[in-house]
Amino acid sequence: MEKEKHLGLRIDFETHEELKSLAEYEGRSINGEVLYLIRQAIAQHEQQKGALK
Template identity: 85%
Template structure:
């Protein structure tokens, strides 16, 4: 099994606070919320443009 990858991300304080609020609203950690949003973006892209490699 492939190991998980680490992604460092720099964001401004306002975006961080809003992301934290969104994550709490959805019952997720900030990391979980970021993964959810990325996965949703991939799904949306693939529905419109086809499967990514």
């Protein structure tokens, strides 16, 4: 079974630069920051509306 999936993401230059700055500030790679933000969004959703399947 595959453990990781690849997700291609297209973002504009300005958003990329801001994400890069945020990741550096938080001590994460850009990929690590994106994963962190996605997990935070999922946790917030589940807290408000219940578990996702």
